[in-house]
Amino acid sequence: MNHLHPDVLEFRGHLARWVDERLIPQAEKLDEHHEFSFELFRELGELGYFGVMYPESAGGIGLSHPYTCYTILCEELARGSMGFAAAVCMQGSTATHTIHEWGNDVLKETYLRPALRGEKIGAFAITEPNAGSDAASLRTRATKVDGGYRINGSKIFTSNGTVADFITLVATVDPGKGAKGLELFIVDTKSPGFRIGRKLDKFSVRCSDTAELSFDDLFVPDDHCLGDGQGGGFRKAYQSLTVDRIFTAALALGTGRAAYDAALRYAGERSQFGQAIGKFQAVQFKLVDMLAKLEQARLYTYHASALADNGQPITTEAALAKIIAGDGCNDVCQKALSIFGGYGLMNEFPVQRFLRDSYFPMVGGGTSDIMRTIVARQIGL
Ligand SMILES: Cc1cc2nc3c(=O)[nH]c(=O)nc-3n(C[C@H](O)[C@H](O)[C@H](O)COP(=O)(O)OP(=O)(O)OC[C@H]3O[C@@H](n4cnc5c(N)ncnc54)[C@H](O)[C@@H]3O)c2cc1C
Missing domain, CATH: 1.10.540.10 (Acyl-CoA dehydrogenase/oxidase, N-terminal domain)
Known part of the structure; x- marks a missing residue:
């Protein structure tokens, strides 16, 4: 660029x-x-x-x-x-x-x-088994006690969950208040009451650690609450997750680039009917469409990050970047796999990994359709 x-x-x-x-x-x-x-x-x-x-x-x-x-x-x-x-x-x-x-x-x-410095590992946990897109309906409870809070509940799909030293946890201090009752807490994973349920087995982003966690009467001191205990946590979590959408778009873009580069190389190397498959118009059109999607994703993702650098609002742009790059790069990876023919299905070629991984940005940090609901609200619908 x-x-x-x-x-x-x-x-x-x-x-x-x-x-x-x-x-x-x-x-x-x-x-x-x-x-x-x-x-x-x-x-x-x-x-x-x-x-x-x-x-x-x-x-x-x-x-x-x-x-x-x-x-x-x-x-x-x-x-x-x-x-x-x-x-x-x-x-x-x-x-x-x-x-x-x-x-x-x-x-x-x-x-x-x-x-x-890379000496401690962090995680962020809002999603629960019954509260995904509707995160504000989460049930993990923080009950006020002398000098702090007692946390009870469970989380699912926590990235870095089994390896984390600390977790930013979203919990409710008042279930009757819905989103307005949420607070953020820093939980030290050495605290009694912290339990790793299991490391989750998945087909996408397999070398990222994804966990189910539970909290059983876990004590956090008052100064580990990132608010006044009255429930301003949802706005804070939303703010952190909004900027993170630009980075999730960038994840999609990076893997999309790797898939495009691999497919372009392969189209020049693989011969059928006496010529490189890249000479067939059907393969060329796929590669050009892939490039178009990548350029769209690249320009829009960096547009959103430039706005963030300038301190401008990014709610719409970060959600759009995640839609454009997430959905677009999944399409790029599907086309790349098809250019590899049967070899695309073989584990010895990384293109199958690129396609598997490309599903993550369409879910992590909120699904593509949830991004559409955010933008719909922003445009007054
Ligand atoms: C690998 C991985 C890592 C993750 N890491 C983390 C993490 O570190 N921390 C964390 O807190 N969470 C994490 N998540 C959770 C992720 O944010 C949620 O999976 C995501 O928000 C969707 O929630 P859900 O899976 O419960 O799906 P659901 O909310 O049950 O959605 C199911 C389907 O219904 C659709 N849907 C739901 N509501 C609506 C609506 N209002 N309008 C239209 N469609 C709707 C969705 O788009 C989706 O297609 C991770 C997930 C994965 C897969």
Whole structure:
């Protein structure tokens, strides 16, 4: 993207080299073994990449275009492995953003700074077995007791859930108040009452860790509540999840690029009927349509991140970016698989992984149809 600032282009260059040299050679193995890579995760932390969104005063790296650079981080990592990228995306965004925005100094010292160095792993848990799109109907309860709260309930689909040191948990302090009764809490996973139900087995983003968690009379002190205990948590969670949509769009874009690059290469190498299959117009049209979808996704995703860098409203744009990139890159991956013919179905070719992974951005952080309901509200419907 030539119109990007030279510092931003340099940032992409460094990162792309790390992805080519460190992540891509391990991506297949991590996916096959459903393995969360502590080694690569820590390495990225040491290199400072978890701090891309934050100023130096908070332990970040103080970049001039933090949202654009974080979008690049998610895109480039997803070019290598969306599963790994999803774990990183959670760490440097939603899991830490809440503490950066609303945490006190003790929480920042205990969780935020070590997380930005890659020494602690964070997660964000709002979804419950009976509360997905309708997150405000969640039932996990925080009951006020002397000096803090007792948490009871369960969460599902928590990314980084079995490996997390701390979790930003959304719970209700007053079930009668619906969305207005929600608060955010920082839960230390070493606390008595924290239990990992199970690590979930899935066909997409297999090397990201996804968990079912439960909280049984778990005590959190007052200063681990990111509010006044009266229920302002839904607005805060919504704010964190809104910006995260741009990064989820970037995950889709990165994997879409990998699928397009692989299919373009294959179209030049594979011969049938005495010529490269890329000489057949049907294959050419597929590749051109893939490029059109990718360009649309790229331009719109970076438009949304530029707005975020300028402090402008992004509710509509972040949701649109997630629709355009999420749905578009799933289509790119389906077309890529078809260009590989029978080989597309073989595990030795990564194109099947790209397609499997491309379903995640259409669900994580809110489904594509929920994004449509957000935009419908924004345009007055
Ligand atoms: C791999 C993975 C990682 C995840 N990581 C996290 C995480 O770290 N933390 C976390 O809290 N959550 C996480 N999630 C949860 C994710 O945000 C939810 O799965 C998502 O919001 C959808 O909720 P649901 O699965 O309960 O689907 P449901 O809400 O049950 O939706 C089912 C279907 O109904 C449709 N639908 C529902 N309501 C409406 C409506 N009003 N209008 C139109 N259609 C509607 C949906 O679009 C969908 O097609 C993760 C999910 C996955 C798969």
